[in-house]
Amino acid sequence: YQMGGRLAGNIDWRVSYIVTPRFTDNTDGTVTDNLTGLIWLKNANCIADNTGFDNSGTPNDGMVTWQQALDFVRGLNAALYDCKDGSNGGSAQTDWRMPNYNELLSVFDPSENDPALPTDHPFSNVQAERYWSSSTGVGVNEKDAFVVDPGSGNGTGNPKSMFLYLWPVRGGKSLP
Incomplete structure (x- = not known):
């Protein structure tokens, strides 16, 4: 198993959905994935709530380039941006990051559509x-990064200069 709960090579998607409940709303602006231990921001587009950061493409839609996504995470860890994360008693967490490809894939349930998330997701x-x-x-290509389409739960590569979304994550645990 790889981080994210899928078999190496993404052969069997169903292994990601064997934990019930899959997600726990921590009621502090974060959600814990009970399979991987990853902690996700509950708001999957918190950049849009931080007026002034996203000033490219369509302002305040939350879509940013890959480098801007990295910059946002750095600013989130430095308490420059507010994503309503109350998990540290009101102080900013300092370990948010952009998820890797397997972690991002693991959130989605390809048996669902638009979004490809379990029906009871929080x-x-x-x-x-x-x-x-x-x-x-x-x-x-070195100018590309892997991305995941939440409509289908599938991934692909896209140029880092495109405007896409960011869903910060932290934590996690190794799977057997």
Whole structure:
């Protein structure tokens, strides 16, 4: 198993959905994935709530380039941006990051559509367009990063200069 709960090579998607409940709303602006231990922001488009950060493309839609997504995460960790994360007693967490490709894939349930999330998921503002991952690699141009489409739960590579969404994550645990 890889982080994110899928078999190596993404052969069996169903392994990600064997934990009940899959997600726990922590009632502090975060959601815990009970399979992977990853902690996600409940608001899957919190950049849009931070007026002034997203000033490219269509202002305040939350869509940013890959580099802007990395910059937002740095600012989130430095308490420059507010994503309504109350999980640290009102102080900003400092370990938010862009999820890697497997982590981002693991959130989605490909048996569902628009969004490809389990029907009882607690997330808000999940967008219909693709989300950035931190992963670049073999088979993808160095100017590309892997992304995941929440409508289908499938992934692909896209140029880092495109405007897409970011869904910050932190934590996690190794799976057997």
